Structures are given as structure tokens and as C-alpha cells.
Amino acid sequence: MEYEAVIGMEVHVEINTKSKIFCGCSTEFNAPPNTNVCPVCLGFPGVLPVLNREMVNKSVAAGLALNCRISRWSKMDRKNYFYPDMAKNYQISQYDLPLCFKGHLDIEVDGEIRRIGITRAHMEEDTARNTHTIGGGQSGVDFNRSGVPLLEIVTEPDLRSAKEAYAYLVTLKQILQYLDVSDCNMEEGSLRAEANISVRPKGATAFGAKTEVKNVASFSGVQKAIEYEIARQIQVLEEGGKVLQETRGWDADRGITVTQRLKESAHDYRYFPEPDLVPIVVDEAWEHRIRDRLPELPMARKKRFMEQYGLSAYDAMVLTATRPLADYYEACVSAGAESKKAANWVMGDLQALLTDGKMEITQCRIAPAALAAMIRMIEEGAISGKIGKEVLADMFETGREPQAIVEEKGLAQISDEAAIEAIVAQVISDNPAQVEQYKAGKEKVMGFLVGQVMKASRGKANPELVNRILRDALKK
Amino acid sequence: MTAWHEKTAHEIRDLVRRGEVTAVEVTKSYLDRIAAVESKVDAYTQVWSDYALEQAAAVDGRVRRGEDPGQMAGVPIALKEVLCTQHGFTTCASKILEGFRSPYDATVVRKLAQAGAVFLGKVNMDEFAMGSSTENSAIKTTRNPWNLRCVPGGSSGGSAAAVAADMCAVSLGSDTGGSIRQPACLCGCVGIKPTYGRVSRYGLVAFASSLDQIGPLTKDVQDAALTLSVICGKDPLDATSADLPAPDFTQALTGDIRGLRVGMPRECFTEALGPEMREKVVTAIDVLRQQGAEVVEVSLPHSEYAIAVYYIICTAEASANLARFDGVRYGFRHPDVKDVREMYVKSKSAAFGPEVKRRIMLGTYVLSSGYYDAYYLKAQKVRRLIKEDFDRAFEQCDIIATPTSPTPAFEFGAKTADPLEMYLSDIYTISTNLATLPGISLPCGLCASGLPAAIQLMARPFDEATLLRAAHCYEQNSGIQMGKPPIA
Ligand SMILES: [Zn+2]
Numbered sequence: 001m002e003y004e005a006v007i008g009m010e011v012h013v014e015i016n017t018k019s020k021i022f023c024g025c026s027t028e029f030n031a032p033p034n035t036n037v038c039p040v041c042l043g044f045p046g047v048l049p050v051l052n053r054e055m056v057n058k059s060v061a062a063g064l065a066l067n068c069r070i071s072r073w074s075k076m077d078r079k080n081y082f083y084p085d086m087a088k089n090y091q092i093s094q095y096d097l098p099l100c101f102k103g104h105l106d107i108e109v110d111g112e113i114r115r116i117g118i119t120r121a122h123m124e125e126d127t128a129r130n131t132h133t134i135g136g137g138q139s140g141v142d143f144n145r146s147g148v149p150l151l152e153i154v155t156e157p158d159l160r161s162a163k164e165a166y167a168y169l170v171t172l173k174q175i176l177q178y179l180d181v182s183d184c185n186m187e188e189g190s191l192r193a194e195a196n197i198s199v200r201p202k203g204a205t206a207f208g209a210k211t212e213v214k215n216v217a218s219f220s221g222v223q224k225a226i227e228y229e230i231a232r233q234i235q236v237l238e239e240g241g242k243v244l245q246e247t248r249g250w251d252a253d254r255g256i257t258v259t260q261r262l263k264e265s266a267h268d269y270r271y272f273p274e275p276d277l278v279p280i281v282v283d284e285a286w287e288h289r290i291r292d293r294l295p296e297l298p299m300a301r302k303k304r305f306m307e308q309y310g311l312s313a314y315d316a317m318v319l320t321a322t323r324p325l326a327d328y329y330e331a332c333v334s335a336g337a338e339s340k341k342a343a344n345w346v347m348g349d350l351q352a353l354l355t356d357g358k359m360e361i362t363q364c365r366i367a368p369a370a371l372a373a374m375i376r377m378i379e380e381g382a383i384s385g386k387i388g389k390e391v392l393a394d395m396f397e398t399g400r401e402p403q404a405i406v407e408e409k410g411l412a413q414i415s416d417e418a419a420i421e422a423i424v425a426q427v428i429s430d431n432p433a434q435v436e437q438y439k440a441g442k443e444k445v446m447g448f449l450v451g452q453v454m455k456a457s458r459g460k461a462n463p464e465l466v467n468r469i470l471r472d473a474l475k476k
Numbered sequence: 477m478t479a480w481h482e483k484t485a486h487e488i489r490d491l492v493r494r495g496e497v498t499a500v501e502v503t504k505s506y507l508d509r510i511a512a513v514e515s516k517v518d519a520y521t522q523v524w525s526d527y528a529l530e531q532a533a534a535v536d537g538r539v540r541r542g543e544d545p546g547q548m549a550g551v552p553i554a555l556k557e558v559l560c561t562q563h564g565f566t567t568c569a570s571k572i573l574e575g576f577r578s579p580y581d582a583t584v585v586r587k588l589a590q591a592g593a594v595f596l597g598k599v600n601m602d603e604f605a606m607g608s609s610t611e612n613s614a615i616k617t618t619r620n621p622w623n624l625r626c627v628p629g630g631s632s633g634g635s636a637a638a639v640a641a642d643m644c645a646v647s648l649g650s651d652t653g654g655s656i657r658q659p660a661c662l663c664g665c666v667g668i669k670p671t672y673g674r675v676s677r678y679g680l681v682a683f684a685s686s687l688d689q690i691g692p693l694t695k696d697v698q699d700a701a702l703t704l705s706v707i708c709g710k711d712p713l714d715a716t717s718a719d720l721p722a723p724d725f726t727q728a729l730t731g732d733i734r735g736l737r738v739g740m741p742r743e744c745f746t747e748a749l750g751p752e753m754r755e756k757v758v759t760a761i762d763v764l765r766q767q768g769a770e771v772v773e774v775s776l777p778h779s780e781y782a783i784a785v786y787y788i789i790c791t792a793e794a795s796a797n798l799a800r801f802d803g804v805r806y807g808f809r810h811p812d813v814k815d816v817r818e819m820y821v822k823s824k825s826a827a828f829g830p831e832v833k834r835r836i837m838l839g840t841y842v843l844s845s846g847y848y849d850a851y852y853l854k855a856q857k858v859r860r861l862i863k864e865d866f867d868r869a870f871e872q873c874d875i876i877a878t879p880t881s882p883t884p885a886f887e888f889g890a891k892t893a894d895p896l897e898m899y900l901s902d903i904y905t906i907s908t909n910l911a912t913l914p915g916i917s918l919p920c921g922l923c924a925s926g927l928p929a930a931i932q933l934m935a936r937p938f939d940e941a942t943l944l945r946a947a948h949c950y951e952q953n954s955g956i957q958m959g960k961p962p963i964a
Contacts (some may be wrong), residue, residue, distance in 0.1 A: 003584070039580050043800045044680040045573065046560040046582060050715045078796050080843070082820055089799035270843035272852060275685035275793055279717050 002202040003237070005230045006128030006210075007159035007195055012150050013182040014126065015058045021125050022092065033142040041147035042088025048276050051076070053151040056099070058181040059123050060282060060323050061062055062151055062292045063100025063432060065175050068289050074099050076123070076274040081267050084139070085127040087146050095271040098122035099280065105155075105175070106299065107167040118167055118233035124150050139272060139406030145189075151182075157196065157207065161224035169219045174298050175244040178323045179279050180472060186218055193222050198243070199233045208233070215249040215255055225250040276350045301326055309339035318347055324362045331368035337375040345375060349389055353396045365399035366392070374402040386459055387411050415462045417469065420453070423461065424473050427452045438474055446470070480505035482960075485551040485645040485699040491716040492550035492592075494822075495539055499532035499913030500548030500891075503594050506552040506929050510596070513546065516963055518618050519628075519638040519655040521557055521866045522564045523597040530553065531594045535824050537910075539591070547706055548593025553588060554599045556635050556893045557615075557660035559690070560679040561585055563595070568681050569613040570603045572827035582679020583714070584648060584690050584707040591706045599634030603829045604656055604798065605683045607631050608901035611892055613830045620663060621961035622927050626885035629901075635693045636663035640961055645693050646703050650680055652687045654905025655784050657917035657932060661880035662668050664919045664928030666947070669905075671937045672912035673718035675704075676711030682797040684790035685716075687909040697948040699824045700916065701725035704940060708863045720938060728941035729760045734768030736946060738871030739777045744904060749882055756929040757879045758792050760920040763954050764877070764946065774869040778861045782907045783899055785862065788855035789910075795839030798832065834895065863911040876934045878904045880917040884927035904932060906956050918948050921956050928958065 020027055023040035032385040040047045042292055060070055077095035092419060103118035126148040132141045153172070159165050173184040173191065196208035213229055216222045231242050248257040296304070298320050305316035305326075320326045325346075332342045350371070354364065374395065378388045394405045406412055414420060428435055438445045453466045480488065481501040491497045507525050514520055538545040546852035555561065557569045560578035567573040581589070589595070602612035602693045610618045610633025620626040621641040628637040632649030636659035641646050649656040651669035660667025670690045675690045682688060692703035702725075709722035738761060745754060765771050803809030803823035810822035828836070869876060882903060890899040908915040915934040923929050931950070935943035 020894070039578075042805060043798070044579065044806070045566065045568070045576070046578065046679040048678050048716075050713060078797065079803055082799065082802065082803075084804050084816055087800065088796075089802060090796045208678075211616065219561050268845045270795075270845070272792060272796070272843055272848075276682075277714075 001133035003230075003234050004202040004204075005160055005162075005226075006198045006200060006207055007156045007161075007165050007226060008155045008157040009159065009165060010194045010196070011153045011169070011172060012163060012192040013153065013176055014105060014344050015055055015151055016180070016182050016190075017054045017058065017149055017150040019052060021052050021055050021123070022147055025067055025147065029190070030142055033144060033460060035145070041087060042143055043089075043146075049274075049276055051280070052149060055123060056280060056282065057290060058179070059099050059121065059151050060287060060335060061294060062153075062176060062181050063103065063121050063289040064287075064291055064294060065179055066100065066103040066121065066153070068100035068103055068118055068121060070279075071097055071099055071101065072282060073097070074280045074282075074372045076280070077271045078274050080101075080270040083127070084141055085130045085146075086233030087143065090144070091123035091125060092274055092277070093125065094122035096399045099282070105168065105171060106172045107164065109164050109167045114158075114164060119154045119156050119355065121151055121153045126150050138360070157198075158427070160229065164228050165195060165210065165310035166219055169222060173219075174321070178295055178298055193219075195222060195226055195229075197226055197229045199230055199237065208237075209245045211243065211245065211257075212247045214260065215248055216249060217252065221250060221252055224255065225257055225319040230257065230258065233469075282297075297321065309333065309343070311340070311343055315343050315347065319332050319343060322361070324360070327362050327385055328364070328368050332372045332375075335369040335372035335451045338379065341375050341379070342372065345392070348361075349392050350396075350450045357396075363434060366395045370401055377402060377406070380417060381413055381462060382406070383411055383413050384459065384463060387413070395456065411460060414457055414460045415464050415465060417465060418468050420457075420461055420465050421473070423453055423456050424466070424469050427456060427470075428473060449474075481509040481642045481645075483645070483941050485697045487550065488551050488645055489547065489549050489702070492535065492539065493545060494645055496888075497550075499535040499539075499592075503532040503552055503596070505700060506596055506642075506644060509769055513561065513641050513643065515962055516619065516624055517621055517637050517641050517643065518616050519598050519599050519634045519641065520554070520596075521567070521569065521598050521617075521634065524564055524595060527563055528594050528596050531589075532533055533897060535592045535594065537765075546590065547702065548588060549592035551593050551645050552596045554596050554635060554638045554647040555595045556584065556632055556647070556649050557598050558605055558615060558650050558681045558683075559585060559598075560681065561595070561598070561745050561750060567615065567733050568604045568679070569601045569615050570827065570829070570832070571614045572823070574808055574827075576807050578679070578727050579680065580623075583676035583711045584678060587813050588648075594620050595647075599638050599644075599647060601634055602655075603832050604659050604681070604794070605650055605652055605688075606794070606831050607653070607655050607656055609886075609888075609891065610634060610659070610900050612829055614829055617869075617888070617925040620885045620927075621963050622664060622883060623925075623964070625887050626927065627662070627888055629658075629662035629881070629885065631655040632667075632693065633659045636660050636665055636667065639663070639665040639693045639695060642960070646699055647694050648690055648707075650683075650688055650690050651905075651909065652684050652790060653909050654902035656691045656693060656928075657905050657915055658881050658901055660917040661919075661928065661930030661932075662883050662885040664922075664961070665693050665695060666914040666916065666951075667917055668704060668913060668940075669693065669908060670704060670708065670940060671718070671914045672909070672916070673939065674708050674717055674720075674886050674938065676709070678711055678713040682793075684793040685797060686793060687786075687790055689909075697916075697918070697944060697951045698726060698729060699924070700957050701729060701944045701948070712810060713803075717798065718938065723941065725940055725944050728945045730945060731949055731952060732768075733764065733946055733949045736764070736769040736875060736942070737873040738764050738769045738771045738868055739774035739876045739947070740771060741774050741869065741876060741878060743776050743779045744878040749879060751881065752923050753879050753884070753929055756920050756923070757877070757931050759937070760918075760931040760950060760954065763827035763950055767949050767953055769875075769946070774872050776862075776865040776869060776907065778858060778865050781858050781905055782862060783903060783912060784904045785855045785858045786902075786910060787838065787899065788851050789859065791835045791839030792852050793839070795836045795843065795957065797826075798836055800826075806948055815858045828871040837960050862907055866911045867906070867914060869937050874939075874942055878932050878934070880904060880930040880932040884923050884925065884929055908934050910936055916943055918947050918950060919956070919958050920954065922958065926962070
């Protein structure tokens with residue numbers, strides 16, 4: 001039988017506000033354990049939460065970018081359960097009235113656009129982090145993470161393959177980073193993804209029993225885990241078995257999913273409205289203020305890059321992959337660089353230098369205007385393209401202006417005909433054999449002679465002039 | 477030697493500010509009084525003698541240097557065990573918080589300290605403010621100064637007994653369903669529960685977050701107005717505190733209530749109310765009429781559901797609020813456990829008293845899946861109906877007058893066997909919390925048994941000014957001499 005997978009994603013992203021969701025503590029990652037804490041996020045007796053307004057702003061921005069409707073009136077709720085990573089033994093979350101709901105996200109898979117429904121995006125507080133000694137015996141709780149703001153984004157069961165799930169995550173991350181609402185760093189835990197997976201005979205409308213896969217540390221891990229889980233479920237069904245509704249963990253080392261918790265032991269969270277907080281009222285004016293400040297999103301920007309700068313779809317996609325990269329490129333163009341040349345330099349030599357240095361564009365010491373100046377120098381013939389690469393490397397290292405480098409190192413292109421004629425004469429007299437061969441009709445030798453002239457000029461001779469003058473000299 | 481401890485807070489404040497007495501002298505007088513009668517009343521859980529004298533000396537220093545010593549300069553105050561203080565312990569009269577030291581001060585504590593108040597210590601209460609007699613304290617039994625065989629009421633029983641026995645000038649209590657007003661009634665002092673949101677709850681260990689309010693228990697209405705003025709106001713640390721100006725409520729005490737409409741809810745004056753208490757309250761309302769108020773009958777048809785609604789909402793909220801007492805970060809942890817689950821179960825089982833356990837279980841039940849709609853959700857709907865009753869009643873009147881408690885103080889053990897009987901002690905006070913209104917209890921004479929009776933007045937939300945004006949006018953014109961409780 002042919003099967004079809006049905007997949008829904010639940011993604012928790014840490015929203016990058018400066019302070020926590022309900023207190024003034026810093027959200028900084030990697031601080032020494034239990035240093036970013038106060039009575040509020042430690043759940044001490046008598047404390048009260050106060051909702052961080054910036055969290056609402058950023059969550060609404062994310063909701064709008066995901067084409068969600070924004071609740072005019074929503075509230076926070078208490079989700080009750082006991083666990084040592086929970087300061088209060090209840091988590092303040094949103095239950096029946098999420099801040100954002102009924103949205104969608106378009107993803108591109110194999111050149112086709114698929115529209116994935118977003119059921120809801122709601123605000124909640126993160127829990128503390130438990131660590132356990134190997135072999136058990138001792139557990140530590142780090143409350144630095146307690147109260148870090150989270151947005152939980154839940155899709156409809158609209159995804160049909162592991163590849164789509166991967167594309168969804170990549171697109172979501174790109175948008176959230178564009179909005180500057182989250183770092184979306186899976187290693188640091190600022191993005192956590194869970195997949196709900198079921199399979200059914202192709203064409204069926206009813207859902208099969210689903211499993212929930214957790215503990216995945218990377219997007220490619222998610223893709224592998226889903227692929228594995230789909231195959232596993234199909235095998236269970238093919239063998240006449242029944243898929244159990246359960247939570248399964250991804251074991252990256254063995255490349256399999258394993259049972260964590262059967263759904264029978266599901267919690268009754270006893271949700272009820274959080275009485276310590278007032279309702280969240282986002283009126284039209286507030287929503288509009290945020291909508292007006294939304295940046296251009298990746299898909300729209302890619303389209304514009306193709307139209308405005310004449311870039312190919314591929315180049316536009318690469319240059320809009322992240323907002324800082326796209327900003328860098330546009331700054332370079334608006335500083336006077338020709339758009340296609342700028343694209344080549346940014347995607348080629350500059351990207352190679354960044355990759356070698358394991359750096360992000362935001363760490364690059366070359367100002368976009370300086371790169372533009374360098375590109376213009378090539379166009380104007382002040383330096384050759386080859387010298388340009390050398391100058392770029394120096395700029396990357398030192399952050400200096402290209403003019404200064406060219407001047408100091410004496411790299412300016414030689415366009416003085418008399419000077420080039422002198423070098424050409426020297427090269428001809430130094431290589432009589434090759435000159436003979438050329439005159440005998442071996443055109444290829446020309447390349448060698450040009451190379452000798454360039455070498456003698458230490459790469460500075462204007463290549464066009466070299467060609468013409470050499471050719472003229474050889475005719476004699 | 478002058479018995480400074482018999483003076484009211486505003487008298488002390490005026491004398492201290494004028495330099496006619498030092499705060500240290502006043503504090504010593506109160507500490508002596510505590511030493512003399514504490515063994516009989518047992519109101520205090522902690523007496524901070526040295527700390528109190530230090531605070532008093534600081535106030536005197538400000539007076540000597542000509543600095544403003546504050547609106548509560550030198551006024552000795554007792555704090556309910558449920559209020560967080562960096563000094564001393566904050567136990568909520570529960571074994572589970574035995575030895576707990578709060579890392580911060582409650583907002584009200586900070587405000588009073590800034591106003592020059594002197595904290596004498598902390599006073600007893602029902603564990604986590606759950607109870608109406610202070611018999612649920614895990615620390616000690618507090619007795620009613622008017623009759624040591626009787627309860628002081630609760631849950632702010634220590635606060636009321638301490639004021640009644642002149643063991644402090646003012647005390648702070650907390651009121652979730654009557655916990656300030658009912659003990660104030662039983663101990664013959666003034667107790668006001670402000671409008672929900674008027675006073676910051678930051679640093680009040682939560683029992684039921686949507687109902688809890690902090691308020692003062694005092695010797696007279698002027699002191700209630702004074703203390704409320706100091707502790708009220710918007711607090712950035714409490715999202716539910718109202719963003720309203722903090723007025724000087726003492727300015728409202730004009731003595732003039734001509735034209736004020738006083739509503740008597742017919743549901744509060746039925747056979748259920750004993751004849752003696754009824755006579756006292758009706759007489760008190762007559763005093764208001766003689767002062768120019770117009771008395772009208774009003775109706776609160778849903779008040780019969782108030783107790784049921786209250787015990788669903790307050791227990792639901794309490795079940796979550798008290799979940800944090802799990803032995804992980806602070807407070808009592810059972811020493812003999814093999815895993816986390818057992819640590820929770822054994823710590824809670826060993827350290828919560830029976831009434832607290834009962835309410836946690838009740839609250840957990842009403843929030844459970846399958847029961848939520850029938851209990852919690854329905855209770856919220858009826859809560860709204862109760863509030864609407866009051867909205868309608870306040871179209872016909874400005875003040876509502878009822879008894880505070882159906883009976884005067886009762887003997888120890890009289891109601892402990894039957895929780896429902898105990899819950900009925902708050903039958904007249906609970907609706908005020910459900911409707912988020914301000915309410916005040918005022919002494920209105922002594923019963924034949926020698927125990928105090930009280931009238932309760934309520935007003936529209938955030939209309940404490942009218943409430944206090946009416947209360948003050950009654951107090952000035954009642955002609956009642958309560959005298960002092962018959963303890964040495
Ligand atoms: Zn904090």
C-alpha cells in the first residue's frame with residue numbers, strides 16, 4: 001500500500017528581549033548558573049509577575065509575519081504540573097486565547113510553493129534547566145533560564161514529508177531572524193522543535209495515531225528523525241501492528257527514535273486564567289504600529305533583488321538568506337557599486353574569507369562603502385581585478401580603506417604606455433625562443449608572454465594595454 | 477509614666493513630629509505592654525524589640541535634625557505573618573515556611589518604613605490565611621482580649637488581638653473573604669479591606685490572588701484613613717494594582733454625610749442573623765440616618781451563592797499558589813526521601829495543616845478536567861452576577877450597610893469540627909471580595925456577653941473616601957463607649 005505522512009510542528013523560540021518575561025533579570029545566555037535570578041523568577045513567596053511589553057511587541061511582530069490574526073483581547077493562564085525546573089510548579093502560558101492565531105507560512109520545496117497553516121503562536125515563560133550528574137545521585141537546577149520569554153508556534157498538520165518539515169524550519173528561522181525577535185540558535189536552545197508525525201493510506205482523510213518526536217538538536221536531525229519515524233510507522237502498519245500514541249526521543253548517535261513516555265500517563269494541567277496578570281489588549285493602533293515597523297521579509301526581498309538589481313533567482317536567494325547579508329549587499333550597491341559586480345564580490349571572495357575565518361557578515365571589518373570603493377577602483381582601471389583580490393584580503397584583515405592599501409603597497413595599475421613598452425621590450429629580448437614560436441604561428445605563446453609582462457610589473461600593468469602593446473611589438 | 481500604648485496612631489504621629497515624645501519612648505511603652513499581656517493574648521509570633529528601638533531612634537534622629545520624619549512617624553506597627561520582610565521570618569504561620577527569611581520587603585512594608593513607622597514584630601494568623609479563628613496557626617493559639625476563652629477571629633486574628641489589646645497602634649492584615657473585617661469585628665477594632673487593586677499585593681504571600689487585599693486594623697477610623705493613604709497606590713511590581721492617584725483619605729473625614737444614601741440589603745437581615753447582632757446593626761444604621769443619611773432597602777439576590785462561589789475560586793487559586801512550597805528551593809524539606817516525587821509528597825504531607833490540605837485538594841478538584849466547567853467556570857459566572865447585584869444596588873445607594881459577622885466571638889473549638897460552620901463566619905464579608913469592593917468593619921457596641929459587635933459598610937470600587945467618611949461620621953456620633961478589653 002502507498003502511505004502518506006501527516007506532520008505538524010511545534011516550535012518554541014526564545015524571544016530576544018533584554019529582560020525576562022515577568023521580571024527585570026537579564027536573558028543573557030551562558031552566564032554563571034543562578035546569577036540572572038531574582039525572587040520573581042525563583043518563584044519566591046509573595047512575588048508577582050509583570051508582563052514585559054517588549055515581549056508582546058515582538059510576539060505580535062512574529063504573528064504578523066506569519067500572517068496570523070492578532071487577538072484584540074487575550075490573557076495568560078496557569079499550567080499546573082510539578083517538576084523541579086518549575087519555580088512555581090505552574091508555568092504561566094496561554095491556553096484558550098493565544099496572542100496570535102490562524103496564520104500561514106509559505107515554504108518552497110523543489111521549486112514549488114506550499115502553504116503551511118499556523119494554528120497559533122502563544123507566549124509563555126521558559127523553565128529552569130536541570131542538569132544531572134552522570135550515573136545519577138545529584139541534580140542541579142539553573143534558574144537563569146527560568147522566565148526567559150518563549151513563543152510557541154504551532155502548525156496545522158499540513159506538512160507531508162521530512163523535507164517539507166526541514167524547509168518549514170529554515171523558512172521560519174529566516175523570518176524570525178529577519179524580524180530580530182529571536183536568535184533561533186538550536187545549540188543554545190533558543191529554538192526547540194518537536195514534530196507530531198502520523199501516517200495514513202494515501203488518499204485517506206482520517207488521521208493515523210501520532211507520535212511526538214522531541215530532543216532533536218539540529219534541523220537536519222529533525223529531518224532524519226521524521227524520515228526514520230515515517231518509515232518505522234509504515235513498517236509497524238505493514239506488519240499488521242498498531243502505532244502507539246506516544247512521545248519518542250531522537251537518538252542521534254544510533255539514528256533512531258525511542259519511546260519516552262506513553263500518552264496514557266498524560267497530564268491534566270488544570271489550566272485556569274492567571275489572576276496575577278491583567279488581560280492583554282492589543283488594539284488596532286498598537287497592531288498597526290508594529291505592522292508599520294515590520295521589515296521587508298525574505299521572500300519579498302528576494303523578488304525585489306531580482307527585479308531591482310537584475311540578479312538571478314539563485315543569487316537573490318543567497319543574498320537574502322539573512323537580513324544582515326542582504327543589508328550589507330544593499331549598502332554596498334547604494335554606495336555606488338555596480339549591482340551584479342557587488343553580488344559577485346559578496347558571494348564570492350568576501351564569503352570565502354568569512355567562511356575561512358568562521359565569521360558572520362556582522363563581524364566583517366570591511367564597511368560596505370569600502371567594498372563599493374574597491375569595486376569602483378577596478379571599474380575605473382585604478383587597480384586590476386587580480387590586485388582587487390589582494391586588496392580585499394588586506395581590507396578584511398585590517399579594516400583599512402582600499403585607496404590607502406593601494407597607495408601604501410604601490411598596487412596602482414600601470415597605464416603609462418611608455419612604461420609598459422619598456423617592460424614589453426625587455427620581455428621580448430629575454431625570450432627569443434618564444435617570440436620565434438609566436439612568429440611561426442603559435443598563437444598560444446601569447447598567453448605566456450603576457451604573463452611574463454604582468455609578472456615583471458608585479459601584476460600592476462593594465463592587462464588591456466599589455467595585450468595591445470605586446471601584439472604591436474611582435475608585429476615588428 | 478504616660479501609657480503611650482493607649483494612644484492612636486495619629487496622636488502618636490503628631491506628638492512625635494512635634495517632638496513632645498520620642499519614638500523610642502513610645503516604642504518602649506508598646507514593648508512593655510507586649511511584655512505584660514502577651515502571655516495572655518499570644519498575638520505575636522515574633523517581637524523585634526531591638527530592631528524596633530533602632531527604627532524608633534532613626535525616626536527621632538530625623539525629628540532632631542529637622543527632617544520630615546514621615547506621615548507615620550514613630551507609629552508602632554505589627555505585621556501579619558503573611559507579609560514578606562527581610563527582617564525576621566516570614567512563615568505564614570505554617571510549618572512549611574518555618575525559619576524562612578524573605579530576601580525582600582513587601583511593597584506595603586517598604587512604604588510604611590519610608591513613612592517613619594516602627595515595626596514591632598509579626599503577629600499570628602490562620603495558616604496561609606485560611607480560616608476564621610486563627611486556630612489553624614501552626615505556631616500558637618491567639619486569644620481574644622475581650623474574653624480569653626474566645627477566638628480572636630481570623631485569619632488576621634493576631635493583627636486584631638494586638639490592636640485590641642494595645643500591643644501595637646496599627647496592624648496590617650490581609651483579607652481574602654473577610655480576614656481583616658471579621659477579626660476586627662470580634663476584637664472590637666476598625667478593619668478596612670480596600671478595593672481590589674488599591675494596595676499592592678507584592679510581598680503578600682498569595683492565598684487567592686484575585687481576592688487578596690492588604691489593609692490596616694486600627695483603633696479608630698482616622699488611623700485607618702491615615703494608614704491606607706500611606707500604603708495605597710500603583711506599584712510597578714503588581715500588575716493588578718490600580719493606576720490611580722494615592723489620595724490623602726484623612727481629608728475625606730468631614731463629618732458630613734447629609735444626603736448620603738445607605739442601602740440595607742434585605743438578604744442580610746433575615747432570621748439567620750441573631751436578634752442581638754441585628755439590633756446592634758440596625759441601631760448603628762439609625763445613627764447614620766440621624767446624621768442626615770437616607771436609608772433605603774436594596775437587594776443582592778445572588779448573595780446566597782457567595783460562599784459556594786468563594787470556596788471554588790479561592791481554593792482553585794490557592795491550589796496553584798501553594799504548589800511552590802515543595803522543599804526544592806526554601807522552606808521545609810522532608811529529610812527522609814528517595815526521589816523527587818517522594819520529596820514533594822512527604823514535605824507537603826508533613827508540613828501543611830489539615831485546612832490547607834483540604835483547600836488544596838478542593839481547588840485541585842474544581843480545576844480538574846471534566847469538572848472545570850461545572851465548578852470553576854460556573855463559579856466565575858456567578859461571581860459576575862454577584863458583582864452585577866452590587867452595581868445595581870449602588871444605583872440606589874452610595875453605601876451598603878450589613879453586619880460584619882453573624883455572631884460575636886465564639887469559644888475555642890466551637891466550630892473546628894465542622895468546616896462549613898466555620899466558613900459561614902464570613903457570610904457577610906465574602907461578597908465584598910468577590911465584587912472587589914472596599915469594606916470596613918466598625919465596632920458598634922458590646923453584646924450582653926461583653927463581646928464586641930460590628931457593622932460593616934461597603935462602597936463602590938475605589939470609593940474608599942465615601943466609605944471612610946461614613947465610617948468616621950458614625951464613629952463620631954455613635955455615642956458608644958467600647959472601653960478597653962478586660963485584660964490587665
Ligand atoms: Zn528574575
